[in-house]
Amino acid sequence: MTSIAAPPPDGSLSERHIRILDAAESVFARAGFHAATMHDVAVEAGMSPGNLYRYFASKDAIIAGMAERDRAQIAADFTQLDPAGAVLDQLEDLGRRHMIQKPREKAIIALQIWAEAARNPAMASMCADIDETVIGGLVAAISGAKASGELPANLDDARFLQAIFMMADGFFCRRAVDPQFDAAAGADTLFAAMRGLAQVLLLPEPDEARP
């Protein structure tokens, strides 16, 4: 990030940084990342363009700030998981918070960031950082649930994770593209599928006699 007025040293965001990121999310979702200008963001945030530039030097810096805010939020969510509790229930709660309770704008922004990332290595690297945070959290949670017996010991973790990831990305695509998309029903499908897949995406048993 190239902000000049640095965020507080503890890694949290200042009230001003938060206000700018919120304003930019509204503007980018409405006008599109490409068409939106720093001036639009400043107006939405209720500050002068000159002041805005003290916090973020460019639209790219704002996008990086948004991505880092999301990544930090997800990381914090995963630290709240109770290893002694039912993992699938907790993942569903966490997932629903990100998928339903947040406004559709978030999905539109995510789609724009992905479309940029497909051609822009810096954005692709930000996306990879977020994925790493999510995957790290999921791998730890799933391995705990296998140890406790909540999930089958022979669950094919890699495929299970990849299937959930693809469904979650697809959920955000659908939510962004279709204003009529029923996010609650989509999440119901996703989590029913997650629970089903936890029982059937199994590794082949090496000692299983095959006909």
Add this chain to the structure above:
Amino acid sequence: MTSIAAPPPDGSLSERHIRILDAAESVFARAGFHAATMHDVAVEAGMSPGNLYRYFASKDAIIAGMAERDRAQIAADFTQLDPAGAVLDQLEDLGRRHMIQKPREKAIIALQIWAEAARNPAMASMCADIDETVIGGLVAAISGAKASGELPANLDDARFLQAIFMMADGFFCRRAVDPQFDAAAGADTLFAAMRGLAQVLLLPEPDEARP
């Protein structure tokens, strides 16, 4: 579509229309839909800009042409399904053709179109047309497979379709965003999950005694 040199009356595309759409896919994937110009497309297609405008009046018209070409291809694929054959095997073959054999460019273009569609009703309507074609084909195939006994009679079609759709959209996101994405392994996961979900995403039995 606002092309001036109309495609052949049988609905097929002329060699020139095909050449332009292929060129535009390369240019849009490389430069991005927003940054790309009609001039870039003309250069890539090996024709003068003036000639290009005889076929497509704008970038939006080219995008509409791409979307309609994809939709027609998908519709044709579904008419090839053999109702007497194993449906899941045939859907997997069809899916793999679209997911793996086509270049990554196609996924990058799809993501750009979705990102546009999130804010542009005309593009959203093109996406909805493609979805309708896919859903129509899938609903017919699944209902045949339920009748033949290949799929459980109490399969929750709506959730099954939505879960597959989300995974497929997520597959294209991942393929577009991550140049290292292993498309074959991703497709293996998707189709293993599809086969698993066909067994577990069931409607509640109305006469099932619940404890």
